[in-house]
Amino acid sequence: MSEQSSAAATTQCAACHRDNPPSARFCASCGAPVGHAPQKRPYAAQPNESVASFALVSTVMPYASAQSARTYKLAFLIGVAIPIIAVLLGQPSFALVTAAFVVPVVFILYLYDVNLWEDQPVPVVLGAFVLSGVLAVGFTLAWRAWLQSIPGAATDSAFGVFNLWGFLIPNVIVPIVAVILMLVGPMFLASRPKFDDLMDGLTFGVVSGVAYACFETLTLNWLVIGGGTGGANLAVWLPVIVNLAFLKPIVYGCAVGIAAAEFSGLGEGYDGFSGRFIVRTVEAMVILILFNGGLYLTGLLSGTTGLILGMVWALLVAGAVILRLRTVLQRALVEGALEAAAREGSSKWSSGPDDFCAECEMPLLVDAMFCVNCGASVRARSKDARHAHASAAPQGAGDAAGSTGADSEGGAA
Ligand SMILES: [Zn+2]
Ligand SMILES: [Zn+2]
Numbered sequence: 001m002s003e004q005s006s007a008a009a010t011t012q013c014a015a016c017h018r019d020n021p022p023s024a025r026f027c028a029s030c031g032a033p034v035g036h037a038p039q040k041r042p043y044a045a046q047p048n049e050s051v052a053s054f055a056l057v058s059t060v061m062p063y064a065s066a067q068s069a070r071t072y073k074l075a076f077l078i079g080v081a082i083p084i085i086a087v088l089l090g091q092p093s094f095a096l097v098t099a100a101f102v103v104p105v106v107f108i109l110y111l112y113d114v115n116l117w118e119d120q121p122v123p124v125v126l127g128a129f130v131l132s133g134v135l136a137v138g139f140t141l142a143w144r145a146w147l148q149s150i151p152g153a154a155t156d157s158a159f160g161v162f163n164l165w166g167f168l169i170p171n172v173i174v175p176i177v178a179v180i181l182m183l184v185g186p187m188f189l190a191s192r193p194k195f196d197d198l199m200d201g202l203t204f205g206v207v208s209g210v211a212y213a214c215f216e217t218l219t220l221n222w223l224v225i226g227g228g229t230g231g232a233n234l235a236v237w238l239p240v241i242v243n244l245a246f247l248k249p250i251v252y253g254c255a256v257g258i259a260a261a262e263f264s265g266l267g268e269g270y271d272g273f274s275g276r277f278i279v280r281t282v283e284a285m286v287i288l289i290l291f292n293g294g295l296y297l298t299g300l301l302s303g304t305t306g307l308i309l310g311m312v313w314a315l316l317v318a319g320a321v322i323l324r325l326r327t328v329l330q331r332a333l334v335e336g337a338l339e340a341a342a343r344e345g346s347s348k349w350s351s352g353p354d355d356f357c358a359e360c361e362m363p364l365l366v367d368a369m370f371c372v373n374c375g376a377s378v379r380a381r382s383k384d385a386r387h388a389h390a391s392a393a394p395q396g397a398g399d400a401a402g403s404t405g406a407d408s409e410g411g412a413a
Helices: 066-088 092-113 121-149 164-190 198-220 222-226 234-264 275-300 303-343 383-392 402-412
Strands: none
Touching (some): 066 234, 092 121, 092 198, 121 164, 164 275, 198 222, 198 234, 198 303, 234 275
16 A cells, blocks of 8 residues: 555645645645544644534634633633522522623634734624624514513413414524524625635624624513512523523524625635525524524423423534534635645635744645644634734745745655
């Protein structure tokens, strides 16, 4: 098997036929594993993880490096601990408000941290967040009034009685309209040339979904929040906080992120209203219907059984939707790189001279889409990481890249 490679001092990729340096473990063009010891393809946005993983941070925050991901995980843990402590101290309304803002706040910190939209992060991030928030409050007040105008629709479920309109309005009709409202901001931004990358579309979608979920929760629970303390029963409040304040923004954010990424599409420029985008939009609606419908039905069961079943259901849906978004992102990074390799031109995301991997800090080959050492996607680096190396580049043309850079160029000759 290995006889054929004895002549050439390069490792050819079986998937895209690029010649990689002999030490390469992953193809620089398409990220496929190469070399003598075959290995599994890692998750391109975070090579320490496999694609099939429930890791939340590297899914909704693909630009984060392994190091900064630890900070966001810690922030999430603290953010979940605060409302639980507040419930134990008998302050459920304070707990609900803080819990509703955990995911949005950590996410906004991440967007500033990776400097995603360069010189104009404040208007872009706030615009995306506020627009979805305003739409959420307005629409929630409207359908809530509609629900309350139908006898029993708003109240029957509290007594364990199934009400057809009480089920259909909040769990089927509202999710369908809400997904369209959540996509308004991301579609507007992603259609501008500055933000037309798939990663931008995905991030806009997640921001919008997270904001919508946060403000819908606050609007629906406004009476509870205004009503001060009351009975602070942890068994009642813990599932509410975990489901509504923590899992719901994750489910909404991932579902809308999947659809918005498809609006941007793989290559340069945005794809717009393609057939694939419509399929993903329907998929996002189905995810929201399953999530909310399941919570409604488990809520009909009385006592702790219903609460526990509801929490298990919400966790299952959140886990499935995280896996789904990871698969979409992985396929986009790999297919986008293969597409660029087939065109044989350099894509706008590929590495420049004297460029380094943001994950393992090894030098990148020139015009690489993946790190040959760890398999990380060059496209999933923050723009700050890109600029740091771009500004350091002009002085030494090629001597630092030395061994690895020269090998790839020589292999093609
Ligand atoms: Zn390849
Ligand atoms: Zn690397």
